[in-house]
Amino acid sequence: SQQGEEDPQALSIQEGENATMNCSYKTSINNLQWYRQNSGRGLVHLILIRSNEREKHSGRLRVTLDTSKKSSSLLITASRAADTASYFCAAYGQNFVFGPGTRLSVLP
Amino acid sequence: DGGITQSPKYLFRKEGQNVTLSCEQNLNHDAMYWYRQDPGQGLRLIYYSQIVNDFQKGDIAEGYSVSREKKESFPLTVTSAQKNPTAFYLCASSVETGAANEKLFFGSGTQLSVL
Secondary structure (H helix, E strand, C coil): CCCCEEECCEEEEECCCCEEEEEECCCCCCEEEEEEECCCCCEEEEEEEECCCCEEEECCEEEEEECCCCEEEEEECCCCHHHCEEEEEEEECCCEEECCCEEEEEEC | CCCEEEECCEEEECCCCCEEEEEEECCCCCEEEEEEECCCCCEEEEEEEEECCEEEECCCCCCEEECCCECCECCEEECCCCCCCCEEEEEEEECCCCCCCCCCEECCCEEEEEC
């Protein structure tokens, strides 16, 4: 019962550029979260936005949530090579449901 | 990865063999989860536990079993009934289920391969 779907599946940008990833989900949620995963490692929580919030910032991260469209976006500004990783959205309703992720490559 | 320890990092299973993946947390979290990740895909929920001595099936529980005898520990057994066990297995915990700010803390994963 996968709810989250990210796009694009892969994204390649130059250092300093902004990276935008999108996520869609299917049912009602308590919150929408974004996680980062380096290759062969566990996921690390980045940012959470509640269902009654529209936008949230944390450092170079900006997340938006549109509950009417059941979609969210994650913007990473001024990207760095160290941002290279896979990024997953997780829709939290009765449980956490993850999308397939976006593989971000930031080229130096 | 802080607070959640998964072992081993790599595990090999022979055909017909049961193997157990360990997950221990020192975060005093009530809820624990097991996810399976296949290459290029998201996480799929195998089992979760909200409290000691209780657990529920997730979306892909067939061929797996768990126990929750202690709050700190949530081992996953991959049984011989799981015909395609090769995957990356992730254990996670959260403070409790149902809270508006609920988020997951992950271990570093176990890569299971079939010999």
